[in-house]
Amino acid sequence: MNTKTPFIRLAKRENIAKPKMWLIRLAAFALAILIGMIIYAAVGADPGKAFSLIFFSPFTSKIGRRQILRNITTLLGTGLALAPCFKMKYWNIGAEGQITMGAMACSFFALKFADRMLSPVLLIVMALSAMVFGALWAGIPAFFKAHWNTNETLFTLMLNYIAIGIVAWLQGGPWEGVPGSQIIPMFSKNAVLPKLLGVHIGWIVIFILVFLMFIYLKFTKHGYEIAVLGESENTARYAGMNVRKITIRTVMLSGAICGLVGYFLAAGANGTLNSSIAGGVGFTAITVAWLSQLNPFAMVAVSLLIVVLEKGAGSVYTTLGVPSTASEVITGIILFCMLGCEFFINYRLIFRNRKEEKADEL
């Protein structure tokens, strides 16, 4: 047997000081930005200029600020929707599809009933239908998970593409505007959300939802049940909780919020429906929720960061000519660094040559 101590050993940290925790996170973020700068430098752009463009240019114009608020509404809303699912350790990868289905449901009313209903009534009907459809679409895999333990990660993933396919069909067929255009016509004014500060009012709803979700997860019976179920299904069962009911209820709540986000996209941001309406936000939101450790307030900051990066990389393209897809690369690198740094918060490394006391100080 090998009796030598390994070169690196791990020890779990029990209580890490808050400043040290934030220092580790800050270092990880700085590392990510540094790698991003190296990439910009490698393609021949001034890295300092590129990053000052990324972080400041989105805020300098009114249009920029509006776009940021609008995009945050979508990303933050979806992140909030996913929080209860993830807390329950139910891997809902299907936000993309649930958003699309919500948008589809409300578009049905927007297209068919616009001239038969008063605007406020229509908008409420649209919101409700979007939430119901989002919830039902999310409920399908939850039902199978609850009864037969069907793998929800893979199931929800497949449902995304089915939802997108259905909308693609509507777009090219029954709901097509001008024949052959493959485009659904813009909603009539009745069916478009009013604006506040230049952005559809959905953003207020989502910011209220931040508080509601915080309270729901932290202080309600439902939130407690979700937490217990997430920690251990058996514990939940022994405590007499109805695991099936909690699973389906939580997932449908998540789907309903995703549906609502779809409604804001269709009736607010876009004013119409198309098959790529979710545009990958369902996937990005998963990383937002996880990076925030499911804390709704942290999600505000994380989604702001990602939205600014996305927008800022666009200005880098127009000014310095570096393709805007750089934002996805940098987002990926930031995600890698931030995800990885949690390890160093939870564990400390002990090197063979160092004395144990010394390592304790580390």
Next chain:
Amino acid sequence: MNFNILGFISAAVVAGIPILFGTSGEILTEKSGHLNLGVEGLMYMGGAFGLIGTYMYQQSAGESAMPWLAVVIALLVAFLFGAMGSLIYSFLTVSLRVNQNVTGLALTIFGTGLGKFACELMRVKEGGQIFIQNYLRTAFSGPIFPKAMQDIPVLGKLLFSYNVFVYLGLAMALAMHLFISKTRKGLYLQAVGENPATADAAGINVVRYKYLATVIGGGISAMGGVVYVMTTAGTVWSPHTLDGKGWISVALVIFCLWSPAKAIWGSFLFGALNLLFLWLPSRYIPTQIYQIVPYIVTVLVLILVSIRQRREDQPPAALGLPYFREER
């Protein structure tokens, strides 16, 4: 109606091969208990850098470029980038214990971004979309067997009319099938994916198996990207070329119940479903509905497998679960 069944089958085979690569790589990964949702990103990286690598070889060698070497370069570069991407994934999930789903999705964001970024950059630098010249292109998408063999009635079309990747893909999937189910190392790998704690207690180096399976698997998946770009997409890059190819590969892993041998038939079937709207246009079934059939079929398989609970059909028992030695 004249429906050319032979032509349809051979087109389906060609269309299915990129997915076969993507799926086989993901099967190897999942056998180690790791669900890598980064396949979409890996295939983007493989497709983009495989194309760029081949293009650079073409530009530097000019007319004297050797076709077979171009094929090797394309596959090798794709493999290396895929392996690099999944090395990040495995470092984060195996060593740093980050959640697999989240890391996989981050890899998808990173990989699709990097692939698009690199090709966009090449387009700006070279003043137009990059593509592979005709004299090299035939090495990628042209049949490899002599004309005489292709002219054999029925069999010629069915067996000898394909490009080089079809035969490579089949060989790779069969080799992987034999490796996983017939060799000692393959069985160890399965043990790691089923129950890492038991495998660890039996003296198997769990960490090494997980690393090797995800890195090699990721490389193979990425080769699927370049195969698609070089054959079906006609050696030209467009930003949406590879959209969804990775996800359909993940779907096929489920459909073929984690078996590379079944994945061969599965990939042909998915390829066929993908083409059906071209070959069997129907006034009653719109194109888009044809295209979601693979996903619907996969969902049905997933449900059936979970209800029937037959042991040999199940996913690796520890799939997606973290393994920390000190917590067992």
